[in-house]
Structures are given as C-alpha cells and as structure tokens.
Amino acid sequence: FSDDPVTDDFWDELEESLILGDVGVDTTEELITELKRIMVERRITKRGELKAEFAGLLVSRLEAVPKMGAPLDLSAKPSVIIMIGVNGSGKTTTSGKLASQLKGEGKRVIMAAADTFRAAAIEQLKAWGGRAGVRVVAQAPESDPAAVVYDSIMAAKASGADVIIADTAGRLHTKSNLMEELSKIARVIKREIPEGPAEVLIVLDAVTGQNGFIQAETFAKAMPVTGVVLTKFDNTSKGGIVIAIADRLKMPIRYVGLGEGVDDLQLFEPKTFVETLLDVRDAE
C-alpha cells in the first residue's frame, strides 16, 4: 500500500514492471539508480510517495525532448509527411487516420501510394483514401516510389493542396538497398521543396521489444526523423522502448494508435503513457 515503507520488494517489483513493459535492462537500471538517488536526497520513506516521484521523473524525461506529443508542423505549403518503418507496423493505417484527421481540420490533403512493392498496398491505401475522403496519387505496382512522391508534389502544387501524406513500403532497417530507397525519396522531395519533408514519422508497433531502438536509430540515418507514432497501443503492451528512443535519440513521440478505426489516433501524452506503463503489475 502507498503508506507502506520502501523495501527490497519495491525495487524488485519496479524492475520487473519496467522490464515487462519493454523499457530494457540498461534504461531500467539507470532509472532505478536515479530514483534511489532521489529517495536519499529527498528522504522519501513511503512507497506511494516514491512511486509518484518515479512517475514524475519519467514524465519529465519524456517532456525534456522537444516536440514530445506536439501536433505536426504543417506550416509549409505543401507540407510533406512521410511514414516509414518496419513491415506491418501500421504505416498505411496511420496514413489513413492522419489524412482523415487533417481533413477534418480543414486541410486539403493528398496521399501518395509510395508503397509500390507489397501486394495490394495501393488498394489498401485507396480504401483509406475513400474512408477519409482524400485523393490518392498512385502509379502501377512495382513502379519507382520516389516517382510517386514526385507526382504527388506536382499534384499538390497544381491543386493547391496543403498536405501530402506519403505511405512507404515496410522495410527492415538492416536492408541497405531499401534504406537507400528512402534516401532517394528524401532527395526528390528536397529538389521540389527545399526545406525537405515537413515531418518524417517512424511508425513503431507498441508490442516491439528492444529491436525498436535500433530501428529508430537506423531509420534516422536514412531520413531526418521528426517523430515516432506508437501504434497498437490499444493492446496490453506498454511500448516502453520509446523511453530509450526519446532519452537517447532525442526523438519525440508524437501520436499513439489506439485501434483500427479511422478515429483511433491521438496525440501522445507522456502522463497517460507513464501511468499505463507503471500499472503493469496491477493489470495482471
């Protein structure tokens, strides 16, 4: 109970809940060391107080990263948003949700079907375009993704659209030829829009373990990542790897995906995230 004194059990439970939440061993140990320091410094003796202190510590770590939970910066016209990430993480679905949301805010949105590789990826994005009431620029399967993005920029300029959302093919960060394809897309955008893409969002499944860190680190080398979307957060998984991503890579988490419906996308809230993470044991 919250008035109980802090015992060894407290630390064991905390460690367990963080590791089960995919925070990772290194980050867990570092956070626990920091909390022990705070406990001594502030002479905290009660579990409840210490737990609250820890939640505060996590929230302030997350909030220390610029643009954490911040809405997209779409001041440029047109603003290009690129969705990148490993296979199956939720890029196409998130593109559709975002398109619908931005359209609801009165923006004129175009989607670019730059996944020309995966079977029926273009149809999938078109279905989302239909749901969101947004035009989808596409070419035939197997065509050059950079050319599709180029087309979408031309279409946006011609029609005065505000935002382009480019859905790219899933790729494992270990495949250098596929990572080079992303760099090429970035170059094509820069040629047409000197400031480059407005937002590059890496889409990360909340169920991902320690590999998520390497994904974020490696994708950022191919494209200037401006944030993370944490999808499938409607499951019991906690997505704890984003703490290391935020803390060490200074990458903000911008959105969370909370389902498969068109409205299931929300801005990331550090406080809600931390509360969910620290409830691991209570949920069992």
Added chain:
Amino acid sequence: MFDSLKERFENIFANLRGKGKLTEEDINIALREVRRALLEADVNFKVVKDVVEAIRTRATGRQVVESVTPSQLIFTIVYEELVRIMGDAPVPLAVSPKPPTVYMMVGLQGSGKTTTSVKIARRMLKGHKPLVVACDLRRPAAVDQLRVLAEKAGVPFFGPEPGERDAVAVAKKSRAFAESRLCDLIILDTAGRLQLDDELMCELEEMKSASEPTEILLVVDSMTGQEAVNVADAFNKRLGLTGVVLTKLDGDARGGPALAVRAAAGVPIKLAGCGEKTEDLELFDARRMAQRIIGM
C-alpha cells in the same frame, strides 16, 4: 548496447584467467551477464529467471569450477539450455489422414499471417494441392493482398462474395470449393486481432469448430518484446495452438520471443519466415536460434 554474450564472457573471464578455480562469485557474475543478454534479446522476464536457474544448477558443477576454460563451458551450457527449451528437432506440419488438411493462421495485426499463408501453400505444392482462403474481411484490401500473392505463387485462391461479412461462413464455403478443385489442403488466413479482443477471439473459436483445423498456427513477429508470452498464452487458451511461425527473422532482432512463446504455449515453433517473398520460409532450427539469441 547489445554486446553479444560471447563478447561479455570474454571480458569477464579475461580478468579471471590464471586465477585458478572459479568461485561462486565468479559464476554469479557470469550469470548476471547471461541474464542481461537474454533480457536484451527480448526473452520474457519470467522465462529468463527459470533459464538462469537451470544454468546455475549446471554451472556450479565440479566440472565447470575446475575447468581451465570455464568461459567456454558456461557458454556451452547456456547454449544447450536454450536449445533444450526451444525443442531439439524440427517438427513438421501435420497432414490429416482424412483430407482435407486444414491450417488456420492466427495472430496479432501485422505479424505476417497473410504472407505466411502463401509461403506455406507454396512450400506444400510439392505433394499437395493447397488452397488459400481469405477469411480477413476486416482489413482494407486484405482479400486482394492474399489473392495477388496466391496468383504470383501459382496457388489456388478462394475469397468472399462481394458484401460477405461473415468470416466463418467463408471458411465453411471454402471446403466445397476445395473439393471441387481437388485441393487437399486448405489454409485459412484470418484477420489480425488483439488477444484481448473477446468478440474477435470468439470468431476464431467458431471458425475452429466449423472447420476442424489440423493445425492452428500462431504467427509471431520476431521483433516482439515481453508481450509475446501473453499473446501466446491467450491464443493458446482460447484455441489450443498446435504450432508457431516466427516471422521477419531476416532482420536483426535477437529472437527472444522464440523462447517465450515456446515456454508459454508449450507448442513447437515449426517454421521461420525470413523475407517478404513467398519463398522465404524455412524450417525452424532451434540451434541456429539459440546461436542468434546469444550472439554466437
């Protein structure tokens, strides 16, 4: 971050070389590194505890303590324990003595069910006439995805009529279609779902009783973290799994879920997906997986 266990061991034991016998403390230090490495490989926290205890029991034996190469010996013990947990020999997919054989593919969203359905069909082309069936009526273009993949792989396909909303009905109808085309193997691709989605889990239960599958295969992304245990446990409790397919092993995920899933559901990992193409499927190899987890 993420040094291999071998590198860590070399560091620890370099300091001990020439010191004579190992002390209990030396073994503790080594085991702490084993624990770290397994956790970094996404082996489940609780599974790690059990594995480390099993290794401790063997590592405190006289043979290790008095060995001149304790690092090598402990390393071997770790390796052997991991292989033991994951199951020594590959277990092939079952084939029903009374055709048709039916495989049902289940799992979380995006884990690789649709791709793996066609991969398995393609693999079974030798000796069988497989049919893949689109029972995902929820995800946009999921039916198209399966159809396109099947066409490319030269595998017969069965899908819903336009407007059909009942996945169980499609599974049922596929049987007659399979019969008419002389297909003896039916592979049901289902929609991705969260293990806690009761309504969708019920749908799978109904599909199971309607189509009496020979295998119910859980498709698990090898990049999954600690949650893999809960996923495997929940799907197993609801459906009674017969096997697991681990996907996306062509990346650099260490593959801890292989241990976790095996420990949670007690069913063998049968196949490994190692690429996006429909030929990228291998038999699961516990030895290679153990080497990968500890970074050999």
